[in-house]
Amino acid sequence: MVKSSLFALALSLFAGEARADLIFSSTTCGGIASGCGVEQSHHPAVGASPLSDQAFHDFFTSHSISGNPTFIYGENGSSADFTFGRVYDFGLIDTQYINGKDGLICCITDEPFRLTGINSSNLLIGQDSAGSPFISFAGPLADFDYDTPKVIEGIPVGFQDQFIAIDDSFRILAQHADTGLYYVLSPVPEPGSLSLVGLGLAGLLLKICRRTKEPRCLDSA
Numbered sequence: 001m002v003k004s005s006l007f008a009l010a011l012s013l014f015a016g017e018a019r020a021d022l023i024f025s026s027t028t029c030g031g032i033a034s035g036c037g038v039e040q041s042h043h044p045a046v047g048a049s050p051l052s053d054q055a056f057h058d059f060f061t062s063h064s065i066s067g068n069p070t071f072i073y074g075e076n077g078s079s080a081d082f083t084f085g086r087v088y089d090f091g092l093i094d095t096q097y098i099n100g101k102d103g104l105i106c107c108i109t110d111e112p113f114r115l116t117g118i119n120s121s122n123l124l125i126g127q128d129s130a131g132s133p134f135i136s137f138a139g140p141l142a143d144f145d146y147d148t149p150k151v152i153e154g155i156p157v158g159f160q161d162q163f164i165a166i167d168d169s170f171r172i173l174a175q176h177a178d179t180g181l182y183y184v185l186s187p188v189p190e191p192g193s194l195s196l197v198g199l200g201l202a203g204l205l206l207k208i209c210r211r212t213k214e215p216r217c218l219d220s221a
Contacts, residue, residue: 022135022147024172024185026154036184038173040165041119045078049103056087056097059104067093077118082138084115084124098124098138105138117166125163125172133163133174155183 029036049055056071073087081100088094096115098106107113115126122138128146136146148157149172160177172185 022149023188024149024151025188026151026157026174026183026185028155028181028183029173030182036173036182038165038167038171038184040077040117041079041168043078043080043120045075045080045083045099047081047101048078048083048099049101051083051099051104055099055104060093060108063108065093065108067091073097076115079118079120079122079138081122082118084118084138096126100138116163117172119166119170120168121170123166123170125166127160127162131160133157133161135163135166135172149185151185152188155181157185 051073053069053071056073057067057069060067068089068091071087071089071093073085075083075085077084082098084096084098086095087097095110096107096113097104098115109129113127113129115124117125118138124136124138124146126134126136128134133148134146135149151157155176157174158177162175162177163172164175165173170187173182174185175182
């Protein structure tokens with residue numbers, strides 16, 4: 001199986017390096033049937049490049065990985081700019097992918113690395129190869145920075161909690177690994193901010209833009 005890292009994927013979660021500095025509060029909720037008020041965002045990826053066996057072959061070859069010439073792949077979610085899903089070849093490769101306007105930007109690590117949602121601001125959620133939940137900006141990036149949101153109120157995010165869905169208000173539906181309880185992470189303003197919800201969300205997005213240095217994102221912010 002492929003043991004390469006996800007681009008320059010540093011295990012920042014375990015090194016204690018906070019990359020995104022995203023701050024949330026959390027509240028318990030009823031369960032997966034209701035969605036707890038979080039409706040998974042989905043927007044057709046009109047800006048993403050077409051996918052093909054050749055696109056995957058070129059991507060993996062550029063990372064010194066050679067697999068079968070034919071790939072099985074399918075979309076699991078998308079924003080207007082990116083689509084993500086699973087790709088495998090019944091041999092060496094079984095991973096997730098993220099595809100954008102410039103083509104494939106990841107991934108080359110094995111399952112159980114898993115992406116579970118993306119919203120209209122290109123914020124991704126998923127589980128890393130150790131099973132820890134994470135949140136990240138989709139790109140385009142030279143590497144793939146990610147982190148677990150910091151919780152200032154309510155249930156803290158557990159080591160192997162599941163991130164299930166994310167909406168366009170940056171709310172995340174999650175499930176606690178030990179208790180099975182469902183909870184919702186909601187973004188809050190930075191400590192000391194004079195703003196409430198509106199500026200809090202704007203500040204959250206601006207911090208992501210500055211961290212990732214994505215030009216269009218910075219222009220709009």
